[in-house]
Amino acid sequence: MTLFDVAADSYVRFMGRFSAPLSAPFADLGLAGVAPGARVLDVGCGPGMLTGELARRQGEAAVSAVEPVEAFVAATTTAYPSADVRRATAEDLPFADDTFAATLAQLVVHFMSDPAAGVREMARVTVPGGRVSACVWDHSVGGTGALSGFWRVVQRYDPAAVGEGALPGSSAGDLTRLFGGAGLREVEETLLTVRLTFATFEDWWEPFTLGVGPAGAYVNGLNQIERAGLVGALREEYGDGPLVVEAGAWTATGLV
Numbered sequence: 001m002t003l004f005d006v007a008a009d010s011y012v013r014f015m016g017r018f019s020a021p022l023s024a025p026f027a028d029l030g031l032a033g034v035a036p037g038a039r040v041l042d043v044g045c046g047p048g049m050l051t052g053e054l055a056r057r058q059g060e061a062a063v064s065a066v067e068p069v070e071a072f073v074a075a076t077t078t079a080y081p082s083a084d085v086r087r088a089t090a091e092d093l094p095f096a097d098d099t100f101a102a103t104l105a106q107l108v109v110h111f112m113s114d115p116a117a118g119v120r121e122m123a124r125v126t127v128p129g130g131r132v133s134a135c136v137w138d139h140s141v142g143g144t145g146a147l148s149g150f151w152r153v154v155q156r157y158d159p160a161a162v163g164e165g166a167l168p169g170s171s172a173g174d175l176t177r178l179f180g181g182a183g184l185r186e187v188e189e190t191l192l193t194v195r196l197t198f199a200t201f202e203d204w205w206e207p208f209t210l211g212v213g214p215a216g217a218y219v220n221g222l223n224q225i226e227r228a229g230l231v232g233a234l235r236e237e238y239g240d241g242p243l244v245v246e247a248g249a250w251t252a253t254g255l256v
Helices: 007-032 049-058 069-081 113-123 148-157 174-182 200-212 213-220 224-238
Strands: 040-044 062-066 084-087 101-105 126-137 185-198 243-255
Touching: 007 049, 007 069, 007 101, 007 185, 007 200, 007 213, 007 243, 040 049, 040 113, 040 148, 040 185, 049 069, 049 101, 062 069, 062 213, 069 084, 069 174, 113 126, 113 174, 126 174, 148 213, 148 224, 174 185, 174 243, 185 200, 200 213, 224 243
Parallel strands: 040 062, 040 101, 062 084, 101 126
Antiparallel strands: 126 243, 185 243
């Protein structure tokens, strides 16, 4: 997770603008059939975008969250002091078996060191009959993820660049296979979509310079001339604004 060892505000400005609006429809699926007030877990909570959505629905004290990046743990704890927020990885959740009515992982399975183990852990801490859910941006070739357009331009400009398309969970069926391997049943996969409008090209582009995730690392690895060339290619693709991004995320839910 070192690609995300950045200030919480940087993450919010870069990915939070997409993950915050995704949280509501993701929670709709992840909490389907879950009783109000039942305990729920946010795995890989980041600075707390999904945590906040779960707290609004279940009550803050019913929400637990884990995150390996200390700055994000601190930000989420500050924002939701009644929630149980701990520093931990998905592959080693610090909870007993059968603890939560629902366990959710938003935009994190593809960055787990061992996604299969992470999903198995999510299932372990969820009660029998409880719901496990995960979503990942559609990074597949020709995909509709929040960063798909960026990576398509990058790879035209720099064919040697490695995008995020090979990350687990990024293509149709990936999450279903992971969930099946973890023993989850009645697995359903769908594509959730959020739509954002940016007033100017600069509004969309500036957060890419903050060093967040693979895209930020790629941008920060460019020299001044290379970055100017990429910005020119991106501006040619998108124009000066307004700029509309429709971002799709593969989403799977299953029962323990």
